[in-house]
Amino acid sequence: MEWTVIGGGPAGIAAVGKLIDAGVDPAKIGWIDPHFQVGDLGKKWSQVPGNTKVELFNRYFEHCQAFAFKSRPKKFKMEEIDPNETCLLQYVVEPLQWVTDHLRKKVHAKEEMALELFLEKGGWEIKLQKGSIFSKNVILAIGSDPKALFHPGPETIGLEVALDPNKLQKAIQSNDTVAVFGSSHSAVLVLAKLLETPVKKVINFYRSPIRYAVHLKDWILYDDTGLKGFTAQWSKKYLDGELPPRLERMLANDPAFEESLSTCTKAIYAVGFERRKLPILKQYEHLHYDDKTGIIAPGLFGIGIAFPRGKFSPLGHLEYSVGLWKFMDQLNLMLPFWQKYANA
Ligand SMILES: Cc1cc2nc3c(=O)[nH]c(=O)nc-3n(C[C@H](O)[C@H](O)[C@H](O)COP(=O)(O)OP(=O)(O)OC[C@H]3O[C@@H](n4cnc5c(N)ncnc54)[C@H](O)[C@@H]3O)c2cc1C
Known part of the structure; x- marks a missing residue:
């Protein structure tokens, strides 16, 4: 060849x-x-x-x-x-x-x-x-x-399951508290879809502020790292607006991190590829x-x-x-x- x-x-x-x-x-x-x-x-x-x-x-x-x-x-x-x-x-x-x-x-x-x-x-x-x-x-x-992190304790749900609403519905029970790691496009999608399941509580562990893409005349500011479309709207309304009742957010270096994570039954890692x-x-x-x-x-x-x-x-x-x-x-x-x- x-x-x-x-x-x-x-x-x-x-x-x-x-x-x-x-x-x-x-x-x-x-x-x-x-x-x-x-x-x-x-x-x-x-x-x-x-x-x-x-x-x-x-x-x-x-x-x-x-x-x-x-x-x-x-x-x-x-x-x-x-x-x-x-x-x-x-x-x-x-x-x-x-x-x-x-x-x-x-x-x-x-x-x-x-x-x-x-x-x-x-x-x-x-x-x-x-x-x-x-x-x-x-x-x-x-x-x-998807990058794999591992925290002992909660059972890991793969990102491909978490990003498929039908599979996610089947993976979540009403007594689950789910840890979601990350604040990118995938993480925000997972948060939005999780709250459509009967999940008891979701805790989003994150490191940095949400970044939004801005469409300018000839180019897009934060084109590859910023949220766009649905995830940008959802995030502005709920993450940077008013948190829905079943969602909590916590910095990953918060002193209470270990204790909060120990309350989680499942974990989803949306922290890049x-x-x-x-x-x-x-x-x-x-x-x-x-x-x-x-x-x-x-x-x-x-x-x-x-x-x-x-x-x-x-x-x-x-x-x-x-x-x-x-x-x-x-x-x-x-x-x-x-x-x-x-x-x-
Ligand atoms: C949440 C999410 C949202 C996205 N949104 C968009 C979007 O809005 N717009 C957009 O343009 N794209 C989007 N994408 C898709 C994005 O472009 C993906 O990154 C794309 O699938 C990557 O394509 P790829 O060909 O590089 O890799 P892949 O799609 O992963 O393909 C790699 C292929 O290589 C094969 N392979 C690996 N190793 C070997 C080997 N040793 N021998 C033979 N074959 C091998 C694999 O089996 C696979 O078939 C999104 C992706 C995700 C996860």
């Missing part, structure tokens, strides 16, 4: 599409994912309300020629939603699955896990569960997992990616939530860009560099 993309989430889909747009012969592109079901977005987050406008999702689909979005057999539900509104992520998963199925027919797709990468003969040997592939260049789009374990790279002890270019090593590049681009806002804040359109935009910028930095 000339190029192989590891990961079939939104970033991997964009990477395959943009390689084809850049003139790489699809017959020389490999694509590896164990499921090809739109990554974590498809498997875990489809019931999550998005925080970006539908217009940005439309831009993602229409921007890449290889997606052939114009040839879709019918309009997707997402396209019936006002582009200035946000939507449940499931509406984005449907067209992403269609694009995945379309691209899989063009390239060499393998339903497998990449287990190991080995640099040799000016390229990468990718060890799979069954056999291996040699590829001159590799793009890692392997995604991230961390890069999923890389396929093993034998030659390198430390592996860093350049957060401005996505370059990891010769012929090895990273994209998506696992390798977000560090970007300065016009006021000088460094934020890490995550989101479908941002992945596409990063590829526009980075792929020309990657092609020059590629293994010969």
Whole structure:
């Protein structure tokens, strides 16, 4: 293979599409994912309300020629939603699955896990569960997992359960006191959904003030860290307004933290994401990616939530860009560099 993309989430889909747009012969592109079901977005987050406008999702689909979005057999539900509104992520998963199925027919797709990468003969040997592939260049789009904290005592509810209202309803009993850690988009969503269950009490342990995104003429202040849409409205009304009767908030370094936590029967950690374990790279002890270019090593590049681009806002804040359109935009910028930095 000339190029192989590891990961079939939104970033991997964009990477395959943009390689084809850049003139790489699809017959020389490999694509590896164990499921090809739109990554974590498809498997875990489809019931999550998005925080970006539908217009940005439309831009993602229409921007890449290889997606052939114009040839879709019918309009997707997402396209019936006002582009200035946000939507449940499931509406984005449907067209992403269609694009995945379309691209899989063009390239060499393998339903497998990449287990190991080995640099040799000016390229990468990718060890799979069954056999291996040699590829001159590799793009890692392997995604991230919710960060795991652990406090002994309360039973942990996984974030993928907490962010799915049906699963959450089943996981909560009326005698539960639930600890929710964090104050980001995911944490606020969890708080709002928990209070729709018969939960007895919710305690939100947090470290810093809520931050809100501000839409300006040409850019968004706190675009990647601030609350937007539903979570911003909810938070202004309840967290920074009047706390609902069953909700308590406490700083995580409050002297009463241990005592309060000991009253909790369940805990949900919504404290960010961390890069999923890389396929093993034998030659390198430390592996860093350049957060401005996505370059990891010769012929090895990273994209998506696992390798977000560090970007300065016009006021000088460094934020890490995550989101479908941002992945596409990063590829526009980075792929020309990657092609020059590629293994010969
Ligand atoms: C609460 C929440 C709200 C969000 N809201 C928005 C929003 O409003 N707008 C927006 O644009 N996005 C939103 N997102 C989605 C966001 O863009 C995600 O970060 C996105 O799913 C990341 O895509 P990815 O392709 O980088 O990773 P993933 O979707 O995690 O895909 C990674 C893929 O790589 C595969 N993989 C991993 N390791 C290997 C291996 N060794 N071999 C083979 N395959 C491997 C995995 O199986 C998976 O299929 C939201 C996400 C969350 C959690």
